[in-house]
Amino acid sequence: MFVEYLDSYADQFEIRPRYHTAVESAIYDRGKNQWVVLVRDMDTSAVARLATQFLVVAAGENSAASIPPVPGLSRFEGEAIHSSAYKSGRAYTGKSVLVVGAGNSGMEIAYDLATHGAHTSIVVRSPVHIMTKELIRYGMTMVQNLGLNVTTVDSLLVMAANFYFGDLSKHGIMRPKMGPLLLKSQTSRSAIIDVGTARLIKGGVIKVFQGISKINTNSVEFHGGRQNSFDATVFATGYKSTVNVWLKNGESTFKDDGFPKKYFPNHWRGENGLYCAGFARRGLASIAMDAKNIANDIVAAMDKMSC
């Protein structure tokens, strides 16, 4: 059904997707006032050259795996992978595994590991909102369709979640002061959509640690001096933008970290017909805003050209 929706969307708007294609580079040709994009067909390895007046970068905030520098990580003798390389808990039955990072990836992976019989621990460094998918859906619907105030909806969500999950603070999981929807729209920090991890944490099946100090050959030292041995670690520590890897002269639009130079709400328009959608770190709502702003701007620019 979802694939049908995507196909009919492409039909309706006459979009011709180039599947299995990777952008190798995009360079602005100042003489011709156009972007030259080299793309590689991933099946045949053939390279094609595309030229365009407008280039919309929508390659994502979550593009490449990011593992933070942790003292001693290179000395660790067990397996250390990023969450993007994690497939299943099947290989970890009976092993002692540490998940670093308590975003949605870390929380889902910890659940999967524990249900496959791994001795599972998770590092939860900052406060997080544990929610259910129903609560998030109701919350978003109340704000979007009923026009209710975000702060009001946030307090309802926090009350309902506290009632549903009970007090998780004694297990090392604190709630942020700002409500879940406001937090998402201002900082892009997502609420956790719980898949059952909270119950396992409360039951003591999954252990929580507050922060990593140092990694040794077979063990990890945590804030507060606790130490534990592990066979494997999964770094569910998030992602980074990779725009600058292929965008060759977008310096006027993007910073070194691959995020736009200009701040919200002016971040989406770059220079020379370059735009970016989905880089505001403000969740789905701002991605829709970017798309509309960009489309209107391109239409206006084209109207001007044809005058």
Ligand SMILES: NC(=O)C1=CN([C@@H]2O[C@H](COP(=O)(O)OP(=O)(O)OC[C@H]3O[C@@H](n4cnc5c(N)ncnc54)[C@H](OP(=O)(O)O)[C@@H]3O)[C@@H](O)[C@H]2O)C=CC1
């Ligand atoms: N089912 C779903 O809807 C799913 C949605 N997603 C979404 O995909 C996006 C990416 O998610 P995800 O891969 O979880 O990445 P996130 O960026 O959301 O989370 C990364 C986590 O790693 C923690 N972290 C980073 N460095 C360290 C460190 N040195 N020590 C301890 N903790 C650290 C961060 O903590 P801190 O906050 O302290 O920096 C943060 O909790 C998010 O928007 C997420 O909501 C992902 C999976 C499933």
Ligand SMILES: O=C(O)C(=O)Cc1c[nH]c2ccccc12
């Ligand atoms: O991106 C947003 O605006 C949202 O808050 C919705 C949302 C999408 N995926 C999620 C995963 C966890 C929590 C909220 C979301």
